[in-house]
Amino acid sequence: MAASLPQPLASSATASQRSTASPGVHAPWIAAGAALLIVAGAFLWVKVATPSDGARVPPGTAGFVAGGLRVAPLEHATSALLGGDVVVSVDARPLSALAADLFDPRAARPSRHAGDVMVYGVVRDGARVDVPVRLERYPLAAVARSNWGTIVFAIVYLVVATFVYLRRPATPAARPFFLSACALVAATTWSFGLGVDDLIGGLGFWLYQAGAALAFMLFWSAGLCFALRFPTPLALARRPWTTWALFGFPVALLAGHVGLQGLRHDEALAWLATWHQAVDVHAALALALTLVAFGVQWRSQTTPSARQQVRWVLLAALIVGGVGLTLYLLPPLFDRAALPPNAIGVIASLFPVAVAIAIVRHNLFDIDRLLSHALVYGGLTAAVVGVYVALVAGVGELLRSRGDPWLALLATAVVAIAFQPLRARWQRIVDRRLFGERDEPIRLLGRLGERLEAAVEPDRVLPTVVQTIAEALRLPYVAVVSDDDEGASRVAAEYGKPQPIAAAFPLIAEGEVVGHLHVSARDADGRLSPTDRELLGTIARQAADAVRAMRLTDDLRRSRQQLVALREEERRRLRRDLHDGLGPTLAALALKLEAASNVVQRAPDRAEALLGDAAHLVHGSVGEVRRLVQDLRPPALDDLGLLEALRAYARQLDVGGMRVDVSGPEPLPALPAAVEVAAYRIAQEALTNAVRHASARRCRVSLQVGAALELEVRDDGHGIRTGQRPHHGLGLRSMRERAAELGGTVNVDAPATGGTRVRARLPLDEGAS
Numbered sequence: 001m002a003a004s005l006p007q008p009l010a011s012s013a014t015a016s017q018r019s020t021a022s023p024g025v026h027a028p029w030i031a032a033g034a035a036l037l038i039v040a041g042a043f044l045w046v047k048v049a050t051p052s053d054g055a056r057v058p059p060g061t062a063g064f065v066a067g068g069l070r071v072a073p074l075e076h077a078t079s080a081l082l083g084g085d086v087v088v089s090v091d092a093r094p095l096s097a098l099a100a101d102l103f104d105p106r107a108a109r110p111s112r113h114a115g116d117v118m119v120y121g122v123v124r125d126g127a128r129v130d131v132p133v134r135l136e137r138y139p140l141a142a143v144a145r146s147n148w149g150t151i152v153f154a155i156v157y158l159v160v161a162t163f164v165y166l167r168r169p170a171t172p173a174a175r176p177f178f179l180s181a182c183a184l185v186a187a188t189t190w191s192f193g194l195g196v197d198d199l200i201g202g203l204g205f206w207l208y209q210a211g212a213a214l215a216f217m218l219f220w221s222a223g224l225c226f227a228l229r230f231p232t233p234l235a236l237a238r239r240p241w242t243t244w245a246l247f248g249f250p251v252a253l254l255a256g257h258v259g260l261q262g263l264r265h266d267e268a269l270a271w272l273a274t275w276h277q278a279v280d281v282h283a284a285l286a287l288a289l290t291l292v293a294f295g296v297q298w299r300s301q302t303t304p305s306a307r308q309q310v311r312w313v314l315l316a317a318l319i320v321g322g323v324g325l326t327l328y329l330l331p332p333l334f335d336r337a338a339l340p341p342n343a344i345g346v347i348a349s350l351f352p353v354a355v356a357i358a359i360v361r362h363n364l365f366d367i368d369r370l371l372s373h374a375l376v377y378g379g380l381t382a383a384v385v386g387v388y389v390a391l392v393a394g395v396g397e398l399l400r401s402r403g404d405p406w407l408a409l410l411a412t413a414v415v416a417i418a419f420q421p422l423r424a425r426w427q428r429i430v431d432r433r434l435f436g437e438r439d440e441p442i443r444l445l446g447r448l449g450e451r452l453e454a455a456v457e458p459d460r461v462l463p464t465v466v467q468t469i470a471e472a473l474r475l476p477y478v479a480v481v482s483d484d485d486e487g488a489s490r491v492a493a494e495y496g497k498p499q500p501i502a503a504a505f506p507l508i509a510e511g512e513v514v515g516h517l518h519v520s521a522r523d524a525d526g527r528l529s530p531t532d533r534e535l536l537g538t539i540a541r542q543a544a545d546a547v548r549a550m551r552l553t554d555d556l557r558r559s560r561q562q563l564v565a566l567r568e569e570e571r572r573r574l575r576r577d578l579h580d581g582l583g584p585t586l587a588a589l590a591l592k593l594e595a596a597s598n599v600v601q602r603a604p605d606r607a608e609a610l611l612g613d614a615a616h617l618v619h620g621s622v623g624e625v626r627r628l629v630q631d632l633r634p635p636a637l638d639d640l641g642l643l644e645a646l647r648a649y650a651r652q653l654d655v656g657g658m659r660v661d662v663s664g665p666e667p668l669p670a671l672p673a674a675v676e677v678a679a680y681r682i683a684q685e686a687l688t689n690a691v692r693h694a695s696a697r698r699c700r701v702s703l704q705v706g707a708a709l710e711l712e713v714r715d716d717g718h719g720i721r722t723g724q725r726p727h728h729g730l731g732l733r734s735m736r737e738r739a740a741e742l743g744g745t746v747n748v749d750a751p752a753t754g755g756t757r758v759r760a761r762l763p764l765d766e767g768a769s
Contacts, residue, residue, distance in 0.1 A: 056081025056193030089121030149345025316354030664703030
């Protein structure tokens with residue numbers, strides 16, 4: 001069977017995942033990751049080894065102010081410093097001078113020990129006071145307990161990223177994923193905070209900046225690099241300079257910004273206060289570009305496997321971002337308690353886990369259903385919060401009664417009333433985006449019908465069918481495979497890039513399989529949901545008629561072409577037979593008659609012999625003419641009529657062991673000559689097939705005459721299986737072509753009682769013409 005069908009892809013894994021990267025590819029990533037982890041470890045070592053004043057710059061606040069450093073006491077530390085104190089001097093030495101010593105490697109560093117007392121000059125409540133501060137060991141355990149969520153997030157991120165790197169070292173996205181984890185661990189120095197003791201010692205300050213500033217910028221650059229490479233590298237990521245640019249840019253940005261601000265500020269503390277600006281700008285820029293890169297990845301991925309991987313990252317981003325927005329950022333705006341930062345850290349740990357699943361086991365769960373719920377309830381949360389804010393703030397401003405509990409009650413009632421309709425509508429929008437019109441079969445079938453009506457050209461019918469199905473159900477590939485009369489299959493129409501086939505739905509028209517509807521799944525696991533299968537089965541039943549109509553149109557077009565060719569071939573045959581057979585015979589007859597007339601007087605015996613030869617040539621010519629006439633039209637039709645001619649042919653088959661009964665109206669009405677010939681030849685071919693292919697012992701031929709001649713040939717042979725095509729030979733094609741010449745049809749099927757049935761319908765009006 002000759003077929004041109006879409007073949008399943010060998011594997012959903014990319015070539016880069018199958019290949020083995022050289023050690024030289026991994027060395028820079030591993031070295032950079034190790035350096036970042038060393039920074040984190042060194043900072044903790046300095047903290048533990050250096051006596052502490054029990055205070056730090058609170059994470060997320062601007063520590064450097066004019067002339068000093070704003071600090072707050074550490075958790076569980078016995079410090080004389082209070083929250084909001086601005087330290088301006090240490091042992092009568094201005095803090096700005098200590099900050100300037102950071103850039104002088106030859107500057108002397110005072111020796112400090114636990115138990116020493118140092119006098120801090122502090123600006124407290126607008127007044128400058130001297131505060132004796134006793135140095136003590138750094139309370140590392142207490143600080144870690146107060147920031148355990150951030151630490152858990154960093155550790156989980158590092159463990160997961162290292163596992164992915166070891167499991168998929170050749171995956172391009174695994175390298176920046178690992179580096180981003182190392183950078184995040186180094187950036188956790190931000191959680192421990194910068195202290196006055198770090199400025200005094202010097203090393204702690206530089207390690208803090210290496211982690212909280214440079215490592216944090218590298219974290220965002222690694223995230224952007226990951227987005228450019230996951231799930232498959234974009235064209236930009238394949239350029240060799242892209243990686244160097246991504247990680248070189250933050251270093252250059254920070255160095256350039258620090259250098260430029262150093263020229264603008266003479267005082268060291270004022271200069272240090274500007275360093276974080278470069279970090280903030282880079283983080284915002286990298287985040288925006290990362291979102292754009294993921295958007296490009298989503299639109300450019302054509303395989304279900306790749307789109308499944310992107311969905312995992314999108315799901316994690318929705319969960320983490322939604323929780324952070326609704327439970328951490330928004331509550332303080334309404335004077336409500338926010339979710340503790342440590343809880344946010346634990347929830348954020350879902351993100352690296354989701355990325356690991358996307359790279360290693362993206363077929364683990366039904367991501368589409370999870371993503372649908374996340375989108376629905378995330379969108380509902382945003383809508384509810386928006387309505388609540390609008391009502392409380394807007395109505396409160398209008399009535400000038402902000403803070404009135406009745407407003408909150410009104411807003412809550414409105415939200416409760418609108419919740420269910422809003423959820424249902426938003427669910428439909430999300431499901432339509434993810435699954436197309438799977439849950440709206442009437443809408444889909446209506447659209448398919450409208451497009452088919454608009455497809456004026458017959459050749460556009462099947463392309464319209466597959467395009468409508470693919471677009472409406474969000475399927476990556478849909479094809480209609482048509483079976484022709486020869487039993488061969490070909491792709492009659494397709495939409496999308498060929499993918500592994502998830503299911504093939506038979507296209508059955510009038511009990512006959514005319515083709516199959518091939519579809520690929522949205523998901524990488526290659527499976528269709530029961531809802532998808534049920535809907536596609538319904539569509540296949542509707543599309544079968546279109547496929548059959550297209551096949552009949554093709555058959556008619558081909559039959560007309562073959563009719564013209566056959567008529568021309570018949571003319572050539574007649575010309576050849578007349579020219580090569582009857583023509584020379586008549587010429588020889590003329591010569592013999594002429595020779596006989598010349599010798600009839602002189603040699604009568606010779607003339608008699610010539611006349612005998614001439615008579616023999618005449619008999620041969622008569623036989624040749626009869627053969628030509630019989631090929632054009634069976635003589636039995638003119639001698640006996642159609643009914644008796646069929647009975648005469650049936651008696652010939654009786655000798656072979658098959659009994660044939662012929663029935664019809666007697667006398668048979670006068671029929672057009674073309675209809676008689678077509679009916680005789682079709683019945684003749686059907687009876688021959690019953691003997692040769694069906695091993696039939698009994699056969700019945702029946703004729704009925706109305707607006708058309710109805711011919712039925714039915715045998716008791718082994719028949720054909722349901723949905724299977726009958727014997728594909730020249731005989732069956734010849735029967736259909738003879739009927740098509742007169743505008744009629746021939747159908748072959750297997751009755752429930754067994755055997756094979758051939759039914760031909762030959763219009764009399766077309767036959768008469």
